[in-house]
Amino acid sequence: MNWQGLILGFAAVLIIGLCHPLVAKLEYYKGKKSWWILLLGGVFFLILSFLFNDILSIIFGIISFALFWSTIEIFKQHKRVIKGQAERNPNRIYEK
Secondary structure (H helix, E strand, C coil): CCCHHHHHHHHHHHHHHHHHHHHHHHHHHCCHHHHHHHHHHHHHHHHHHHHCCHHHHHHHHHHHHHHHHHHHHHHHHHHHHHHCCCCCCCCCCCCC
16 A cells, blocks of 8 residues: 555645744744745755655655745735734834
8 A cells, every 4th residue: 555645645734734823923023024034944945855765855845835835925924914914913013
């Protein structure tokens, strides 16, 4: 029996599920200027995906592109905060 599809599906859901709160927390504590952290993380995992074979390569690729997508999402999260649709950090000054 081949379990790779099930493992990769579970990994994809887990990774995507972890990226949403990561974006929310990063925006809350660091603001939209933390986009580069996500981008560098994506590049790091993209390089790792080239260095490994089989299932690890695929999982690193999923992490990489989830972080690339999160780089875009942090700007969208900032707009949601400005609109009042997401939690605002009272200790930060928000610029539009």
